[in-house]
Amino acid sequence: MKHLFAHFATKISEWAGKPVIFILALTAVIIWAALGPLFDYSETWQLVINTGTTIITFLMVFVLQNAQTRDTRAIQAKLNEIILTSHAENRFIGIENLDEEELKSLDELVAKAAKGRGEREACSTSEATNAAPSKKAETRKRPAAAKASKQKQRPLQKS
Numbered sequence: 001m002k003h004l005f006a007h008f009a010t011k012i013s014e015w016a017g018k019p020v021i022f023i024l025a026l027t028a029v030i031i032w033a034a035l036g037p038l039f040d041y042s043e044t045w046q047l048v049i050n051t052g053t054t055i056i057t058f059l060m061v062f063v064l065q066n067a068q069t070r071d072t073r074a075i076q077a078k079l080n081e082i083i084l085t086s087h088a089e090n091r092f093i094g095i096e097n098l099d100e101e102e103l104k105s106l107d108e109l110v111a112k113a114a115k116g117r118g119e120r121e122a123c124s125t126s127e128a129t130n131a132a133p134s135k136k137a138e139t140r141k142r143p144a145a146a147k148a149s150k151q152k153q154r155p156l157q158k159s
Contacts, residue, residue, distance in 0.1 A: 006070060013067040016060065 015021060032049050039045035080093045095106060 006066065009063045009066040010070075012060075012063045016064070 029049070032045075036045060076096055082088070083090060083093055095103065098106065
């Protein structure tokens with residue numbers, strides 16, 4: 001049943017995102033509005049559009065949320081794989097489970113580190129123009145101690 005709904009949600013979200021569907025919905029609203037004078041703008045005439053849009057919106061929330069959740073999980077898995085196979089910090093795996101304050105403080109730390117790294121790279125760029133090894137080769141090198149400490153790091157966990 002899970003796979004059936006996941007397949008259904010994927011197909012519906014792909015279908016709903018097409019421009020032709022928007023044009024069809026817009027056409028339905030225009031036809032409804034044009035029929036207003038014919039139905040004397042009655043309560044029934046208003047109820048048709050209100051009920052129809054409410055039901056469609058209510059159901060689409062669940063379908064689109066399912067598709068978005070699966071897409072987000074897939075993206076997180078891909079990012080985790082990139083982190084694990086690169087020189088990035090393994091402690092960033094699982095940070096999507098942190099609360100808002102923890103994410104904010106982590107974001108500030110990363111911004112500070114990026115700013116510091118940018119200043120160091122600017123200095124090393126002017127020195128690297130005279131050096132034989134390429135800048136890319138320099139940034140790929142890591143001391144053995146850094147590699148060992150990286151292997152011991154664990155993902156951040158919500159306390």
